Amino acid sequence: xxxxxxxxxxxxxxxxxxxxxxxxxxxxxxxxxxxxxxxxxxxxxxxxxxxxxxxxxxxxxxxxxxxxxxxxxxxxxxxxxxxxxxxxxxxxxxxxxxxxxxxxxxxxxxxxxxxxxxxxxxxxxxxxxxxxxxxxxxxxxxxxxxxxxxxxxxxxxxxxxxxxxxxxxxxxxxxxxxxxxxxxxxxxxxxxxxxxxxxxxxxxxxxxxxxxxxxxxxxxxxxxxxxxxxxxxxxxxxxxxxxxxxxxxxxxxxxxxxxxxxxxxxxxxxxxxxxxxxxxxxxxxxxxxxxxxxxxxxxxxxxxxxxxxxxxxxxxxxx
Numbered sequence: 001x002x003x004x005x006x007x008x009x010x011x012x013x014x015x016x017x018x019x020x021x022x023x024x025x026x027x028x029x030x031x032x033x034x035x036x037x038x039x040x041x042x043x044x045x046x047x048x049x050x051x052x053x054x055x056x057x058x059x060x061x062x063x064x065x066x067x068x069x070x071x072x073x074x075x076x077x078x079x080x081x082x083x084x085x086x087x088x089x090x091x092x093x094x095x096x097x098x099x100x101x102x103x104x105x106x107x108x109x110x111x112x113x114x115x116x117x118x119x120x121x122x123x124x125x126x127x128x129x130x131x132x133x134x135x136x137x138x139x140x141x142x143x144x145x146x147x148x149x150x151x152x153x154x155x156x157x158x159x160x161x162x163x164x165x166x167x168x169x170x171x172x173x174x175x176x177x178x179x180x181x182x183x184x185x186x187x188x189x190x191x192x193x194x195x196x197x198x199x200x201x202x203x204x205x206x207x208x209x210x211x212x213x214x215x216x217x218x219x220x221x222x223x224x225x226x227x228x229x230x231x232x233x234x235x236x237x238x239x240x241x242x243x244x245x246x247x248x249x250x251x252x253x254x255x256x257x258x259x260x261x262x263x264x265x266x267x268x269x270x271x272x273x274x275x276x277x278x279x280x281x282x283x284x285x286x287x288x289x290x291x292x293x294x295x296x297x298x299x300x301x302x303x304x305x306x307x308x309x310x311x312x313x314x315x316x317x318x319x
Contacts, residue, residue, distance in 0.1 A: 002046065008280045019073050067150075276310065284302045
């Protein structure tokens, strides 16, 4: 059975270097692991989906030649597969928690046109949806996606505006962590974090209510103080976000930076539904800690050599 492996951007860089500049990979065993992974992709034993986070981060990939080399490698390896935008997954996780259809791995990882974007509306758990997708739509979509990866998509002004929005997001949990350090007390950190998330995710919750048609009383039942943490924890992606944020809030010296938003959303989403995730180190450690409380999900690794070892030894985690 083909395994779903979600690679953080830095590991895509390693995959690209293995193709175009292997001498830049400092560790020989990491270079060998990249070669093995390429072989598994070619043999269709491993699937490497892309996401809109990869698109955004490829825009920042440096000079034009470096970006095009990286994008070409991604396009060679991904096979037309994408991960749904985490905002879409989160909306349907809430809907599932409210009694509606819940997303599965086959919903989250798909070849459907436009699936990486938050405006995409999936047909959750409809296994036939890929079969009815027209060939023409598929061809046009893959060409459009390739063009987005290969060409510049945002101006300097647009990039600065985006960075400003993300900085505003990061300032809120940073301020909350600082407040708790300045006002020490006995606190239920998961309940505090859920309260913060309820404010941050109110639009997603409202959309999920519309999808499922639940009443205000039914919604209130799910979000009572005595059970709201359990409600969030049962959600494969959003439960992991809860665990990562509460762990970081416990440490006010942990700086929230621009890249944290992509890492938190996309890596936690992949960890909820993929078979394997190869994450950057900081978020990877948090995801491993989250596994103690979250529903079962992906095996999380910090480098390609660990991933390949796990793939070659009965899919057991190895770090």
